[in-house]
Amino acid sequence: MSSGTENTDTTNESDSDGGHCSTADSDGEVAEEIAIVSFGRKLDTAEEIKAEIGDRYEAIDIVEYHGDVFEEHWGEYDCFIGLMASGIAMRKTAHLLDDKWDDPAICVVDEELTWAIPITGGHHGANQVAQDLATMGAVPAMTTASEAAGKQGVESKAKAMDAHVVNGDSTVKTNLAVLDDELGPVARLDGPKAVLVGDDVTVLKRNKDDGVVLGTGSVSGASKDAFLAAWEQALERTDYDFDDVEFVGTATRKEDEAGLLEAAQELDLGVVAFDKETLLANEGPTPSKSKELIGWPGVSEAAAIAGGAEQELVLEKISYENEVTVAIGR
Secondary structure, three states: OOOOOOOOOEEEOOOOOOEEEEOOOOOOOOOOEEEEEEOHHHHHHHHHHHHHHHHHOOEEEEEEOOOOHHHHHOOOOOEEEEEOOHHHHHHHHHHHOOOOOOOOEEEEEOOOOOEEEEEEOHHHOHHHHHHHHHHHOOEEOOOOHHHHOOOOOHHHHHHHOOEEEOOHHHHHHHHHHHHOOOOOOEEEOOOOOOOOOOOOOOOEEEOOOOOEEEEEEEOOOOOHHHHHHHHHHHHHOOOOOHHHEEEEEEEHHHOOOHHHHHHHHHHOOEEEEEOHHHHHHOOOOOOOHHHHHHOOOOHHHHHHHHHOOOOOEEEEEEEEOOOEEEEEEO
8 A cells, every 4th residue: 555664573472572564554454445525626636536546445435525524424434535624624523523443534635635634543544545645746744643753553563464453442552652662572472372461552463364474685776576576476386375475574674675665565565674683583594695794694584484473484585586585484
């Protein structure tokens, strides 16, 4: 979906190593059904928005504005894109707002597509939509605390790991810990197991029972197409396909590779970037020159092992066009 960078980390129960994550969207509860609410004179712009980002959502409808339009359609959509001044959207929805976990998200954008401003539900679809509107030139003006500080909250971590938040009230405390750099890594607990937690522990639940991790390394400047081709080639050597991928794993020194982020965005996959210590603790069997030269182990195998729930390799490292390396873990 979008191109924003997200920070997270992941470990198994006994690990304390870290990493962080980048993905195309900013929430564990993503927006899938969108309504673009537009004045009649702006319907052409609404059609442009639908044409540009429509394939990233299950449904996008265009609804012409009238005084009770939000009230009439409240609860029908995950997010409203208000093609209007923010003051109009705020006045017409304020009396409808009840609970941030249930209310639809609202993101307003001006007719010139200069600014995309989430005004409610930033972590529940509005930031995601703002980032998608950025592909049309709009500047996403996100004011949620974690994003404003250049950090990503637990909702972002959930999305990156293809999971969702179970106990939403806990995120008040855990996101404050994110802001203070005190949250620590996400522990992966595999059951059957009983876990007793307090109200300052956010529980994330996987959206699917099992999956694989695409461990990925590359030369600097590798293209989006190279990453896509490498991942496809690797999966073809296994019994898995892209629907089975939980996320892409890489190294923190590779987290800003444009081609990697663009490829992940195209496939709507999160990208978890592991730090050096985590990768060294999960080094794979294939020798790598990078350890000799710069002290880092081979990225693809170590990231695949570190990210997998079972911490085992399904496919050892393969290389594509001497640009991208891929290993698959579970």
